Amino acid sequence: MTPTNLAGIFLFLIVTTLLAYPLGEYMALVFTDQKTFLTPVLSPIEKLFYKICGIDEKKEMSWKTYALCLLLFSLVGIIGLFLIQILQGHLPFNPEKFKGVKWDLSFNTAVSFVTNTNWQNYAGETTMSYLTQMLGLTVQNFVSAAAGIAVLIAMIRGFIRKTSETIGNFWVDLTRSVLYILLPLSLILAFILASQGVVQTLAPYVKAHTLQGKTQTIAVGPAASQIAIKQLGTNGGGFFNANSAHPFENPTPFTTFLELLAEFIIPVALVFTYGAMVKERKQGWAMYWAMMVLCAAGILTALYFETQGNPILKKMGVAHGTNLEGKEVRIGVMPSVLWSVITTDTSTGAVDSMHDSMTPIPGLIQIFNMAIGEAIFGGVGSGLMMMIFYALITMFIAGLMIGRTPEFLGKKLGPYEMVMASIGLLSSPITLLIFSAIAISLPAGLSALTNHGTHGLSEILYAYASTANNNGSAFAGLNSNTLFYNLTLGFAMLLGRFTTLIPGLAVAGSLAKKRLTPGTAATLRSDTLLFVVMLIGVVIVVGALTFLPPLTLGPFLEQLMMHAGRTF
Amino acid sequence: MKEIKQALMVFILMTILTGFLYPMAVTGIAQEVFPYQANGSLIKQKNKVVGSQLIGQSFTSPKYFNSRPSSISYNAASSGASNLGPTSKQLMEEVKKRIQKIRAANGLSPNQPVPADLVLGSASGLDPDITVQSALLQVPRIAKINCISPATLKALIQKNTIHSFLGWGMTRVNVLKLNLELNKVQSHCSHG
Structure with missing residues (x-):
């Protein structure tokens, strides 16, 4: 925790915020049918798109139709991606002649990419053809992110509208997310990454003759285009097995900074979009500060403990006990820790170091960030939605304290909203804990472990925290390409995705129908410091109460064991 | 049902746009402008x-x-x-x-x-x-x-x-x- 490291982190947070604000304002224009500087270029393409697909862009949907379209689109995506993988052996752009992917792995991967999780039970460079990477995985990187943004925008409309039956058109929100936001940003990022050394070619793998007289086969591929959207869409599925720790996926400290910025910028910007759309920018800033305080606390805690090093290593003679296992020299300790916290705050799940090899407390922070539902900026769309659920619960608790009907942004909150928010918040902890309990009780669950002792429990907890919240990063020692894990992790991802998005739409539909209630002196305003503090408190209390027991047996205990010099 | 048809059509068009045109455009331009880097800095x-x-x-x-x-x-x-x-x-x-x-x-x-x-x-x-x-x-x-x-x-x-x-x-x-x-x-x- 040197001043240099703190300055490096501060620089990152400042640059992100300064760029996210205008992007947030721009997105608000896009989703409120206003003209932007890209409208003249993109509007004709957009109109053509609707014409071909038979979409009436003026026709809005009820929340149920909106949810139906989301489900149908996800189902089509899962089937399409499943088929491309199974059939890749017979399809073009496969210079390494990879065979079709096995059915259970195909299922897991299809669900994983459609749900914006991007959990990977495969290694990219030994499993997937270039065609699968582009036509299959890249597409879902775009549309799963766009679907997340669409649903959040629909939820925000629920707060803005008065006595309205509709919350927008799913196809329009989806198309605009891709055309106006994700595609232009991805193009820019892909070119910068390619200029820095991220590969982008359709040629076969390269044979090199090394200085020590060996042959080295070097995997290449169309990586830059995929990595750009993998970061921007909080997807996280690497082109290569080592993800953004691979030198072709992340060649320099500059690309580390850029890629991290890319995974953080849209979730932060959406907070400002929210403020702009509800026409009270202070609401956006209140969310921003609640999230930023939690984010910074996570970064500092994780960095403090990781830079302490590992006492076992130190005793053996490793200088300062610096824990560089699973870290790259060109990335370094601070950016590895910073990335691990941001990637679990947001639902990205890309990694630039191996989380499994970090010291226990950073691992605890990572699991906590995911387990609370990725509400600290979170996934594109889904993150702010989760924090709004927390805000509704906060208002409910505050309402109980002072004996008033809770309200949020001028809308009275009834039992229906509270039930939906609770489903959104509780479904993933329940999924996580139950599946983890099953996995640690069965030989099929335990046989996949690389690490033993308390760290083994952390590996399993991490896997279900990651999938049930659609993160996708891993304690990758868990060898989870087995029938048991492919299926259980697949179901955890499906539950995690749709038990968040659909309750969100239900809340939107219900609130859109309500009138606005004018605020009084007794109203707890949601743009005040008091509210921000309460919101942070609710997030921590819910997280702590739900996860304290397993986190104590996992990372906490391992921290004590590590200091006692115990190994397993 | 019209939503099913729309879902299929949007999926197909998005696949062409983001799964084919986008990576091909990036490949074409990167190969032209940064051939050394795009081919693996060999x-x-x-x-x-x-x-x-x-x-x-x-x-x-x-x-x-x-x-x-x-x-x-x-x-x-x-x-x-x-x-x-x-x-x-x-x-x-x-x-x-x-x-x-x-x-x-x-x-x-x-x-x-x-x-x-x-x-x-x-x-x-x-x-x-x-x-x-x-x-x-x-x-x-x-x-x-x-x-x-x-x-x-x-x-x-x-x-x-x-x-x-x-x-x-x-x-x-x-x-x-x-x-x-x-x-x-x-x-x-x-x-x-």
Whole structure:
């Protein structure tokens, strides 16, 4: 925790915020049918798109139709991606002649990419053809992110509208997310990454003759285009097995900074979009500060403990006990820790170091960030939605304290909203804990472990925290390409995705129908410091109460064991 | 039902746009504007590819600057890490052996600390760099075997050093580049 490291982190947070604000304002224009500087270029393409697909862009949907379209689109995506993988052996752009992917792995991967999780039970460079990477995985990187943004925008409309039956058109929100936001940003990022050394070619793998007289086969591929959207869409599925720790996926400290910025910028910007759309920018800033305080606390805690090093290593003679296992020299300790916290705050799940090899407390922070539902900026769309659920619960608790009907942004909150928010918040902890309990009780669950002792429990907890919240990063020692894990992790991802998005739409539909209630002196305003503090408190209390027991047996205990010099 | 048709059509159009046109456009332009980087930053000698400047390769010979341990033996077609945790017995046993080996090869005293990157595996298994401390530690050994003055080697390291910026990236040298330059330095060994 040197001043240099703190300055490096501060620089990152400042640059992100300064760029996210205008992007947030721009997105608000896009989703409120206003003209932007890209409208003249993109509007004709957009109109053509609707014409071909038979979409009436003026026709809005009820929340149920909106949810139906989301489900149908996800189902089509899962089937399409499943088929491309199974059939890749017979399809073009496969210079390494990879065979079709096995059915259970195909299922897991299809669900994983459609749900914006991007959990990977495969290694990219030994499993997937270039065609699968582009036509299959890249597409879902775009549309799963766009679907997340669409649903959040629909939820925000629920707060803005008065006595309205509709919350927008799913196809329009989806198309605009891709055309106006994700595609232009991805193009820019892909070119910068390619200029820095991220590969982008359709040629076969390269044979090199090394200085020590060996042959080295070097995997290449169309990586830059995929990595750009993998970061921007909080997807996280690497082109290569080592993800953004691979030198072709992340060649320099500059690309580390850029890629991290890319995974953080849209979730932060959406907070400002929210403020702009509800026409009270202070609401956006209140969310921003609640999230930023939690984010910074996570970064500092994780960095403090990781830079302490590992006492076992130190005793053996490793200088300062610096824990560089699973870290790259060109990335370094601070950016590895910073990335691990941001990637679990947001639902990205890309990694630039191996989380499994970090010291226990950073691992605890990572699991906590995911387990609370990725509400600290979170996934594109889904993150702010989760924090709004927390805000509704906060208002409910505050309402109980002072004996008033809770309200949020001028809308009275009834039992229906509270039930939906609770489903959104509780479904993933329940999924996580139950599946983890099953996995640690069965030989099929335990046989996949690389690490033993308390760290083994952390590996399993991490896997279900990651999938049930659609993160996708891993304690990758868990060898989870087995029938048991492919299926259980697949179901955890499906539950995690749709038990968040659909309750969100239900809340939107219900609130859109309500009138606005004018605020009084007794109203707890949601743009005040008091509210921000309460919101942070609710997030921590819910997280702590739900996860304290397993986190104590996992990372906490391992921290004590590590200091006692115990190994397993 | 019209929603099913719409879902199919949007999926197909999005696949064409983001799965074909977008990556093809990026490939076309990157190949035109940054062909060296887009094809893997390959280093060629006498028309033979000797490696990529971004991808580490295994250097174990005492005459070269040695690279970091790799759980995949620098197989650049299958990246990956050990994923061993901070209380893993297996990891600690491996590290112990590596420390002994490094101390023996470089004539260090039994209690002298060893830089972490030389005894701990990287995340990709393909780390192209080592820290400057790790390079300097190997100077006496390489100087002796190759009959090159330590000062020449230190100058070589200094020339190839990339500095950390506010904690982003460690102060480091690229092992392949360093060893390629080492190959060019005249050896003064009389036994040839």
